Amino acid sequence: MSSTILTNVTTYPIKSTQGISLNNALVKETGLELDRHFVITDLNGKFITGRTKSALVLVNSNITATGLILNAPGMPELRITYNNFSNKYQNVQVWNDEISAQHCSNEIDQWFSMYLNFSCRFYYLGEHSHREVKGLDHKLSFADGYPLLLISEASLEALNAKLEHPVAMAQFRPNLVVSQCLEFAEDGWHKIRIGEVVFEIVKPCSRCIFTTVNEITGKRNKQKEPLSTLKKFRQAKDKEIYFGQNLIALNEGSIKVGDKVEIISKHPPQEYSVSN
Structure with a gap:
């Protein structure tokens, strides 16, 4: 398989509203600029x-x-x-x-x-505002818990193959989307480099009812999809359902769509139970 690349960069200036796709972006300690x-x-x-x-x-x-x-x-x-x-x-x-x-x-x-x-x-988030990632000396915006979220296209394709009605990546609200890797390859990444920035993957992202909201209609799925299907193969021992990886940036710098994703180091991936 050819090198993994960055295929989409999205910032969400207002929490829970539509994202803005960017061709290039400045990454700061709090994540993408304005995110x-x-x-x-x-x-x-x-x-x-x-x-x-x-x-x-x-x-x-x-x-x-x-x-x-x-x-x-x-x-x-x-x-x-x-x-x-x-x-x-x-x-x-x-x-x-x-x-x-x-x-x-x-x-x-x-x-x-x-x-x-x-x-x-x-x-x-004004100049006098201050918030840190829990357990880390790292600044955070109004994001849920971490500055950045990454998902691979292959992981979404693996999920959609199990769904009657496929969902768009936008329902999971990632900042970084990568392609040309195996499904859920990101589960095992520890440190990666994209453009000028080195990122540490600190924790899988636990998912909630928000993932069932259609990004075009603004309506929730009555069958609680895709969360219901994710539960069947992405639920961990803590009963949380995980999809995507939370990241922190270890330095400030620029990234752009098309950048190679260099896997610097790996770690053992989270284990998930599988149910019918």
Whole structure:
């Protein structure tokens, strides 16, 4: 088999909304530049995701020199400008972490509240915000637990071969997609180099109900697919279901689509039970 290559790079500026495909990207300690640097919360500061508000996956972002431009079904276009953000910081909750986050503006709060039909607020990972990966001296954005997620095309193909209705890679929300490797080869990788960056694969990614949300319709699959099928061959002893690998970047640098993926070192892959 020819060398493994990077085939897709995706950043998700707003947690749980649509990703933006990039031809090249700067990788920082927190992951891809701008990835999960915005989060939507309830009025108490608890984060909101597509797990409970699946319509978020239909919110489209475009990056500009001064901020973002947002579009969503039935909503007027919204321009987000960094210079208009408030100077107020408030603690927001992402899982068990409390992060001091910069409140953006009442106008943006109202836009998301109207779209979701739910009172909410919108925050940015400002210069005074700080969060670390658990157990590692490594900065983190509003991502679930790790800065980056990698999945191979072969792994998705192996899953889709078991599904009645194939799913798109977008339902798993990876930052990095690679091709020209065996299915689940990434399970055994420990350190890899892509472009200028060395990555350490620190943990398989446990999957939840969010993977059942169709990225085009914003609706959940009633049969809980593909999670139900994944459970049959990707459930570990801890009863979690895993698909994809969490990464941290060991240095900052640039990567681009077409870069070779160099496997620097390997480790024993997680074991999974298989059920009928």
